[in-house]
Amino acid sequence: MIVLGCNGFTRGAGIFAEHFGAVGIDKHYILGHDAGASLLVDGKLVAAVEEERLNREKKTSDFPINSVTWCLEFAGIEFSDVDLIAIPWNFSTEVVNGLLLGLAHTPMKAEAKLDLLGRLGTLIIDALGHDAVLADFAARTGFTPDPDKVVFVPHHLAHAMTGYYSAGLKDSAFLISDGRAELFSSLTGEIRDGKITIFQESAITATDSIGLLFASITRYLGFVPNIDEYKIMGLSGFAEPPTPNPFLEHFIQLHDDGRYTLTVPHDLDDARCYDPLLEQHFGPLQDTVEYRANLASAAQEMLTVVTSHQLRALETKTDLRHLLFEGGVALNCVNNTKLLESSDFTDMDVSFGASDTGVAIGAAVYAWINHPTTAAQPKTPQPITPYLGPEYDDTAIEAALHDFADQIDWHRLGDDELIDQVAKLLTDKVVIGWFEGRIEHGPRALGHRSILANPAFPDIKDVINTRVKHREPFRPFAPIVLESDAPKIFDMGRKTRSPYMTFVFPVQPDFTDVIPGAIHVDGTSRVQTITDDDTPRLAALLRQFTALTDVPCLINTSFNVAGEPIVCTPADAISCFLGTEIDYLVVGNHLVRKRRSDRS
Structure with missing residues (x-):
């Protein structure tokens, strides 16, 4: 069974701007933000990417046409091959009735209620309702889906299924909490054998x-x-x-x-x-x-x-x-x-797609697990990876490098030589852009589109914040550490791993002077643990760096500047490199430097 997950609305942002004032600082105060698509094939998540990575509009809520197109092309399938389309919102008749009931009991003047009712009607009829979603899909893709093959998944249940899938389909209790979904902002419950039970009294x-x-x-x-x-x-x-x-x-x-x-x-x-x-x-x-x-x-x-x-x-x-x-x-x-x-x-x-970046995944999982043809079948956990988006081969990388040939120099190196040279560079107070493999999914850089630096320098945070990221000086940076080394360096408590940078741990006393650049003012670090299975080349780099320095961590922050999405393509990476004071860039097996005149 092939399931396409899809989050985003063509008219959503415009309606929220015109009718609800979601402009300027409030422009992300809308539904459908973190638009994206996913593709589940026989229970295996084969592709997922956020639309912002491709259209370069941070937290976009637009219909994810680029993401949908890429997912299908990556898998080599057509729209006609898709068995189900999963939407992580369900503005059903019951939900609309609930909205109307809530509005009726809201302490507002009658005129204000009628005004809000009209605006909500426009939003649902033109963007969020079932018919609007189907029309939007057809208009943007050129493919008219069979309504019986479109599954509208309540938003919080899509969140729950994202976590359930990421945790290996393990029976679990859950807490879902966000800004808002269709009617609620938070739910608790449990998932057993793929079946969700909501504890309604705690909604x-x-x-x-x-x-x-x-x-x-x-x-x-x-x-x-x-x-x-x-x-x-x-x-x-x-x-x-x-x-x-x-x-x-x-x-x-x-x-x-x-x-x-x-x-x-x-x-x-x-x-x-x-x-x-x-x-x-x-x-x-x-x-x-x-x-x-x-x-x-x-x-x-x-x-x-x-x-x-x-x-x-x-x-x-x-x-x-x-x-x-x-x-x-x-x-x-x-x-x-x-x-x-x-x-x-x-x-x-806490999954790598815990925010709305992951609901296109969760909706697809929900549709797969609950479909009549698969509901009774045993579900086998699949290997989980956040590296689900586009990757670029040497041909694409070298084409991008040549496009910027008047501003950069580069050399292609073998794997061992690249690891050795980059590890040696990182012994100094340098900042390196690191670009490899398939782009990670979710809001955190997890080592495929990252900026790396040596945490032994206490002022490296200031260097990155001011010279590279162009952001506030109080912002901390996260360390990557080998999973096997993590308990030695951090007080992990009940956790044995933190692969998605979703937990914070106190730094052990023996290491506070070893990695000062990766420690927040309160003595903690937001840790990403890695293994050879997760990201082998980054693990090899960390081992080599540690062998040279006795420093068991590297700083890892997202490869972007403030206000921009994480880089996706080689051209994105080179442009960001040239527009900041990043010292070196690794793109695949290519070590890139700025032309000497540009570095002076």
């Missing part, structure tokens, strides 16, 4: 969304909501949360069954609805790290308290001890470690 409405509150905090502090929340996470390490915490005193109420509500429900029609409350309890906004760090630390503590409350209730409802945490909130890796360590769960997985 959280969109108007009580902790994800949307965190987005409001992000916006209030001058960052871009639904994209820069990780900056709040990074800032939180610079301060202790205030006592008492205003968020826990005045913003959040905890209830039985793991539920919580916001004391002031989120006004989904007003992106700045919490600004007055934030100013009331934290004082007038100040453009200082101290003010932002104080508020960020309070927000981080709130997130941990709320999600821990959800997990305590979940523990009482299931005897499963493996936990899946998915949704945009699960990208808060500082919170993830605390959640696991304070829970009764033995392990927790």
Whole structure:
């Protein structure tokens, strides 16, 4: 069975901009962001790529025409070969009825309700409804799908299936939390033999969304909501949360069954609805790290308290001890470690597609597992890799290099020679762009489109932030480490591996002076563990580098600059290299330098 997963809407961004004010800093405050496509063939995930990698529009919500086209071409199939098309949204009649019921009970004037009703109608009829999605697919691809072969998957169930597939189809409890889906912002439940059970009593409405509150905090502090929340996470390490915490005193109420509500429900029609409350309890906004760090630390503590409350209730409802945490909130890796360590769960997985980057995968898995022809069949776990997107052979790489021949010099090296030379370069305070194989899926660079540096230099963070990434100086960088070495260098707690950079661990005392460039101000690191099976060439480079330096980690950050998607093609990589102060570039087996006149 061939299943195509597809996330994104042609008219979504335009309708949200025109009718809901999602422009400027709020341009990502829409449904369908992180558009992309996936392809599942007989239960094996053979291809997946985010549309932003191909159309170069960060967090795009457009219909993923480039992603769909690439997935099919990669697999050598036509639209007519596809058995099912899976959409990770389901604005069904029941969902629309729920929206109408919620609107009816919203404390708004009648005129305002009618206005909002009209705008919601436009959104659903023209973009999100079943007929609109089918028409959009046909218009953009030229292929008219059979409606009986299109599976509309509730958004949070797509998230759950992403985690379930990534964890090897292991029976698991789950917590899903994000900004909002069709009606809810958070669900808990369990998956047994591929069947999902939702614990409805713990469902959280969109108007009580902790994800949307965190987005409001992000916006209030001058960052871009639904994209820069990780900056709040990074800032939180610079301060202790205030006592008492205003968020826990005045913003959040905890209830039985793991539920919580916001004391002031989120006004989904007003992106700045919490600004007055934030100013009331934290004082007038100040453009200082101290003010932002104080508020960020309070927000981080709130997130941990709320999600821990959800997990305590979940523990009482299931005897499963493996936990899946998915949704945009699960990208808060500082919170993830605390959640696991304070829970009764033995392990927790957060996938490489935990945010909406992964829902095209989860929707395809859901459609495959639940289809009548496959539902009763035993499901065999498949090898899991995040390296699912396009790759480029020597011919494509050399063509791109020649296009920039007036600005660069390069040499093609054998594998061993390349590893040896790059490891030697990294013994100095240099920054290297690293481009190999198929591009990784998800928001984090995992070693195929990465920027690498030596963490032994305490100021290497400043070098990368100012000279390369062009971003705030408080932002930390993650280390890559061999999985076998990780417990020696980091206090891993219950975790034995962290392959997707979704957990944060304290650095062991013996290594704080060894890798200072990869340690955040709070003494922790967001770790990516690697093995020879995951990414053999990067593992070989790390071994060689360690042999030369006795430093067991390398800094790994995404190969892009602020505001741009991670590079995808060789030309993307070379352009980024030339537009920054990256010292060297590795593209496949080619070691690239800038022309001497450009380096002077």
